[in-house]
Amino acid sequence: MMNKRAKISTAVVMGFAAVCLSWTVVSMSAQAAPGVQEGFDWSGEKIYNRYNETPLQAMTGTDGTRTLNTFYERRQYPGSPPTIPHKVAKTFSGDTTKCISCHGRGGYDAELDAYAPVTPHPENENCFQCHVPVTTEKLFVETDWESVSPPKLGRSMMGGSPPPVPHSLQLREDCIACHTGPGAVAEIRVEHGSRGNCRQCHVPQVTTTTFERNN
Amino acid sequence: MKLNRRSFIKSAAAGSAIAAAGSIFPGISFANWKEQQDPSGQITWKKAPCRFCGTGCGVLVGVSGDRAVAVKGDPNCSVNKGLCCVKGFHVVQALYGKDRLRTAQVRRGGKMVEVPISEALDIIAAKMKETIKQTGKDSVAMYGSGQWTIPDGYVASKLFKGCIGTNNVEANARLCMASAVTGFMTSFGIDEPMGCYEDIEHADVFVTWGNNMAEMHPVLFSRMLASRKRRKNVQIIDLATRSTRSSQASDRSILFKPNTDLAVANAICYEIIRNDWVDWDFVKKHTTFHKGKTNIGYGTEDHFKFKDAPEDISFEEYKEFLSDYTPEKVEKISGVSALEIKYLASLYGDPSKKCTSFWCMGMNQHVRGTWINNLVYNIHLLTGKISTPGNSPFSLTGQPSACGTVREVGTLTHKLPHGVVMKEEHRKMAAEIWDVPLANIDPKPTYHTVEMFRALDRGDIRFIWIQVTNPMITMPNLNRYRNGALKDDRFIVVSDVYPTPTTDVADVILPAAMWVEQEGMFGNSERRTQHFDRIVPGPGETMSDTWQIIEVARRLGYEKQFPWGEDEYIGKIWEEYRRFHDSPKHNMAPYTVLKKRSGVQWPFVDGKETRWRFNSKYDPACKPGSDFDFYGKKDGKAWIWARPYEPAAESPDEEYDFWLNTGRVIEHWHTGTMTRRVPVLHRAVPESYVEIHPEDAMNLGVTNGEMVKIISRRGEVTMKASINGRGNPPRGMVFVPFFDETYKINEVTLDAFCPISKQPDYKKCAVRLEKA
Numbered sequence: 001m002m003n004k005r006a007k008i009s010t011a012v013v014m015g016f017a018a019v020c021l022s023w024t025v026v027s028m029s030a031q032a033a034p035g036v037q038e039g040f041d042w043s044g045e046k047i048y049n050r051y052n053e054t055p056l057q058a059m060t061g062t063d064g065t066r067t068l069n070t071f072y073e074r075r076q077y078p079g080s081p082p083t084i085p086h087k088v089a090k091t092f093s094g095d096t097t098k099c100i101s102c103h104g105r106g107g108y109d110a111e112l113d114a115y116a117p118v119t120p121h122p123e124n125e126n127c128f129q130c131h132v133p134v135t136t137e138k139l140f141v142e143t144d145w146e147s148v149s150p151p152k153l154g155r156s157m158m159g160g161s162p163p164p165v166p167h168s169l170q171l172r173e174d175c176i177a178c179h180t181g182p183g184a185v186a187e188i189r190v191e192h193g194s195r196g197n198c199r200q201c202h203v204p205q206v207t208t209t210t211f212e213r214n215n
Numbered sequence: 216m217k218l219n220r221r222s223f224i225k226s227a228a229a230g231s232a233i234a235a236a237g238s239i240f241p242g243i244s245f246a247n248w249k250e251q252q253d254p255s256g257q258i259t260w261k262k263a264p265c266r267f268c269g270t271g272c273g274v275l276v277g278v279s280g281d282r283a284v285a286v287k288g289d290p291n292c293s294v295n296k297g298l299c300c301v302k303g304f305h306v307v308q309a310l311y312g313k314d315r316l317r318t319a320q321v322r323r324g325g326k327m328v329e330v331p332i333s334e335a336l337d338i339i340a341a342k343m344k345e346t347i348k349q350t351g352k353d354s355v356a357m358y359g360s361g362q363w364t365i366p367d368g369y370v371a372s373k374l375f376k377g378c379i380g381t382n383n384v385e386a387n388a389r390l391c392m393a394s395a396v397t398g399f400m401t402s403f404g405i406d407e408p409m410g411c412y413e414d415i416e417h418a419d420v421f422v423t424w425g426n427n428m429a430e431m432h433p434v435l436f437s438r439m440l441a442s443r444k445r446r447k448n449v450q451i452i453d454l455a456t457r458s459t460r461s462s463q464a465s466d467r468s469i470l471f472k473p474n475t476d477l478a479v480a481n482a483i484c485y486e487i488i489r490n491d492w493v494d495w496d497f498v499k500k501h502t503t504f505h506k507g508k509t510n511i512g513y514g515t516e517d518h519f520k521f522k523d524a525p526e527d528i529s530f531e532e533y534k535e536f537l538s539d540y541t542p543e544k545v546e547k548i549s550g551v552s553a554l555e556i557k558y559l560a561s562l563y564g565d566p567s568k569k570c571t572s573f574w575c576m577g578m579n580q581h582v583r584g585t586w587i588n589n590l591v592y593n594i595h596l597l598t599g600k601i602s603t604p605g606n607s608p609f610s611l612t613g614q615p616s617a618c619g620t621v622r623e624v625g626t627l628t629h630k631l632p633h634g635v636v637m638k639e640e641h642r643k644m645a646a647e648i649w650d651v652p653l654a655n656i657d658p659k660p661t662y663h664t665v666e667m668f669r670a671l672d673r674g675d676i677r678f679i680w681i682q683v684t685n686p687m688i689t690m691p692n693l694n695r696y697r698n699g700a701l702k703d704d705r706f707i708v709v710s711d712v713y714p715t716p717t718t719d720v721a722d723v724i725l726p727a728a729m730w731v732e733q734e735g736m737f738g739n740s741e742r743r744t745q746h747f748d749r750i751v752p753g754p755g756e757t758m759s760d761t762w763q764i765i766e767v768a769r770r771l772g773y774e775k776q777f778p779w780g781e782d783e784y785i786g787k788i789w790e791e792y793r794r795f796h797d798s799p800k801h802n803m804a805p806y807t808v809l810k811k812r813s814g815v816q817w818p819f820v821d822g823k824e825t826r827w828r829f830n831s832k833y834d835p836a837c838k839p840g841s842d843f844d845f846y847g848k849k850d851g852k853a854w855i856w857a858r859p860y861e862p863a864a865e866s867p868d869e870e871y872d873f874w875l876n877t878g879r880v881i882e883h884w885h886t887g888t889m890t891r892r893v894p895v896l897h898r899a900v901p902e903s904y905v906e907i908h909p910e911d912a913m914n915l916g917v918t919n920g921e922m923v924k925i926i927s928r929r930g931e932v933t934m935k936a937s938i939n940g941r942g943n944p945p946r947g948m949v950f951v952p953f954f955d956e957t958y959k960i961n962e963v964t965l966d967a968f969c970p971i972s973k974q975p976d977y978k979k980c981a982v983r984l985e986k987a
Contacts, residue, residue: 072248076248076305076308076894076895077248077277077284077285077286078285079285079287080285080286080304080305080895081301081304083895083898083899090939090940090941123441123444124298124437124441125437125440125441125444126429126433126436126437126440126464128301128429128433128460128881129298129300129301129429129433129434129436129437129881130298130299130300130301130304131301132301132881132882132895132896132899132900133899134898134899135898135899135900135901136897136898136901137898138898138901139894139897139898140887140891140892140897140901141312141313141314141891141892142312142313142314143308143311143312143313143892143893143894144311144312144313144315145248145249145308145311145894146248146249146250146251146282146284146311147248147249147250147251147279147284147285148250148251148258148277148279148284148285149250149251168287170287170288170290170297171288171297171298
């Protein structure tokens with residue numbers, strides 16, 4: 001599975017590079033003086049072949065299946081470690097190549113037909129310490145468990161102002177892992193992923209009280 | 216590609232519809248759990264130690280209204296530094312199973328009837344009085360737990376040993392760390408590890424002896440992996456009888472035949488001496504050599520007695536003893552190649568490498584548990600790799616307060632909070648602090664756990680009060696002990712939080728407050744005492760185990776010894792208990808300090824915690840001017856023991872041709888009373904199974920998931936086969952996790968124990984298999 005995935009993501013990268021490269025060549029050639037190599041523009045077919053071969057999802061970014069709904073369905077309270085929604089080898093252990101090979105950097109997995117979400121804490125390698133698969137939906141006995149509502153979206157103080165970070169940063173310090181890229185949950189994926197200094201504008205909200213002078 | 220254009224467009228549309236809903240209706244939620252109707256949505260965070268294992272991770276319990284709703288790792292707790300395991304991250308859900316015991320129940324006409332808790336307490340007190348009058352004080356007993364809070368165990372000991380005057384106090388920690396205690400006592404004269412978890416960041420070599428830390432102590436295991444990743448040349452060697460996740464993560468996995476770790480440890484010492492890797496300066500100054508009795512039996516018969524007779528020997532005699540354990544001879548016994556033994560010895564023997572050994576149930580649940588503890592200490596003593604950062608023979612514990620409540624408070628038949636019942640000076644101290652006549656405290660120990668349940672079966676014990684534990688799953692050779700508990704004229708009181716096979720045999724059930732529904736303290740593996748407040752109210756008429764005991768004690772007429780009010784009792788009990796440990800060797804932190812910090816290590820001297828004991832650089836109890844001082848022994852010297860290899864109590868033979876090994880999985884803790892009620896954990900591992908080697912399975916004709924009948928001389932269990940599952944036993948062994956009450960594997964196990972520690976061996980007995 002790993003090899004297959006690696007092959008595909010390489011293919012995607014190559015395809016993308018090919019698209020960029022060809023466009024560069026084309027645009028340069030428009031300005032180029034006569035005398036350019038003959039037949040330079042005949043490799044365009046490769047692009048169309050690659051376009052046909054590359055899954056649409058890999059081209060367009062998000063498959064839309066990872067939503068806040070599925071995000072919280074895999075959790076017991078806001079911030080709990082999610083369960084594993086796909087099959088995993090039982091013999092998995094500290095062998096870092098397994099979970100991390102997909103969840104370290106993300107990428108499209110053809111077998112699961114999905115983008116792997118990126119872990120915000122790849123330094124923790126004993127993944128099964130906190131994340132376990134679901135092998136049955138049935139409970140041993142029913143539970144009275146309840147928890148608080150997940151943090152609300154759109155908490156900007158003023159229209160359009162950057163919303164504060166509504167969750168704890170513990171184990172989730174890496175904003176980019178969860179809030180950008182094709183594997184990100186649709187509703188919390190930022191449209192300005194190219195900016196890196198997230199906490200320039202977004203600050204954690206640790207209290208809801210307002211400032212009061214003590215003296 | 217599986218995805219065609221149409222299905223993509225459909226799913227993209229669905230995705231964007233939900234995305235749109237989110238942006239059109241900010242705050243719309245799609246949570247799978249029942250949402251609290253609390254308007255604020257604000258969570259306040261309060262510190263507690265995790266309820267589960269002996270690692271003692273700090274958690275922050277998120278509270279909203281009067282309910283625990285979330286968990287974070289406590290970043291202020293040095294144990295786990297903010298990271299938990301899957302059990303810890305869901306620990307609060309263990310409070311909310313639908314079948315939580317909320318009211319007291321009493322057996323009337325064979326049926327359990329709900330009664331007010333005060334009535335149940337009256338019945339308990341009256342039954343105790345009646346039993347003592349009719350059959351004597353030694354016919355009533357208390358069986359507690361390494362999950363008792365420190366105050367729970369303390370008041371139990373005070374009531375039974377101090378007031379009633381019987382030493383019939385035991386705890387399930389006898390089943391999990393008694394060999395660790397006797398190992399410490401015989402090698403060092405004082406209990407509990409010299410090192411601390413910080414050793415993990417210093418050690419170059421880790422050897423895990425029969426210890427699947429990846430599942431049983433995952434947080435510490437991750438610390439070990441992180442240390443290996445950060446620093447070059449860190450090695451993890453897994454030495455075990457079965458291949459596990461820990462073996463997979465290790466740099467080398469070495470398998471030995473059951474019980475032969477004794478021979479392997481001796482062979483390592485043989486090699487260390489043969490190559491002159493001995494730290495002679497250390498050995499001459501800080502150690503002495505000894506031997507004890509051999510062929511010491513297995514305790515499978517009632518009234519089994521054993522007393523060791525230690526003798527001094529010379530180094531030459533010790534060396535002579537080791538000549539039976541050359542790597543070549545031990546290869547034949549253990550199945551570990553001579554090369555691998557030499558390799559292990561070279562790691563321990565290399566003066567440039569800091570070595571830490573970890574172990575838990577593999578070495579403790581062992582018919583020679585005390586011996587194997589001694590032998591691993593020998594390795595560290597011969598090489599002087601002890602009591603310094605990174606050089607650490609480290610005995611881990613499995614329960615959150617096995618150290619705190621059972622070992623430190625001394626809730627075992629021979630123990631007192633300080634010292635043992637056999638010594639008059641210790642009885643005097645207890646009588647004075649407890650405010651009871653000296654004559655009350657009986658100088659003779661009565662029953663260790665296995666013998667206590669045998670006494671219940673025989674009728675020597677008529678009344679037993681079981682708190683915070685589930686012996687009707689965990690006792691080895693379970694059929695005998697369950698039949699014993701069910702006999703007429705036996706009165707069983709069970710305090711618990713959920714119905715279990717143990718509450719099934721109860722005459723009275725008391726609904727207990729659980730974990731953070733009460734104030735209390737735990738003590739973890741590294742001498743760390745951890746206080747927690749009452750963070751949420753318990754349901755119904757639930758009452759803390761401490762308060763249950765106080766209520767009964769008062770009904771028995773001991774108001775003077777149990778005078779505290781309900782709003783102050785934990786602090787008062789702690790300050791009274793602390794008087795027992797008032798010395799630099801064991802001083803405990805005051806209540807006010809415990810309340811503030813995420814755990815405090817003892818000895819706590821002049822406001823400072825002691826991280827490495829017996830090393831004068833870190834431990835103020837050492838003699839001034841000494842470098843190391845093993846002050847548990849009178850002459851300040853640790854004991855190196857000549858202990859031979861002896862086989863298990865029952866080994867496979869022609870008729871019963873497989874080893875049976877039992878243990879745990881990461882998702883479930885002990886008998887699953889709590890973890891099976893946590894949705895994530897149950898859904899991951901809903902039932903137990905038997906791990907079997909693929910070739911054995913083929914010979915038996917079973918495939919993965921087919922039923923296998925496991926039969927011993929004592930009982931049988933039929934369950935699903937797991938082939939090439941999470942763990943893999945070698946040929947000739949099967950492994951069964953014991954958490955599942957549907958498959959009571961302890962009906963199959965043997966009640967043989969280490970004659971010194973009296974701890975049963977759950978890892979070795981003989982079974983045969985049938986395709987069911």
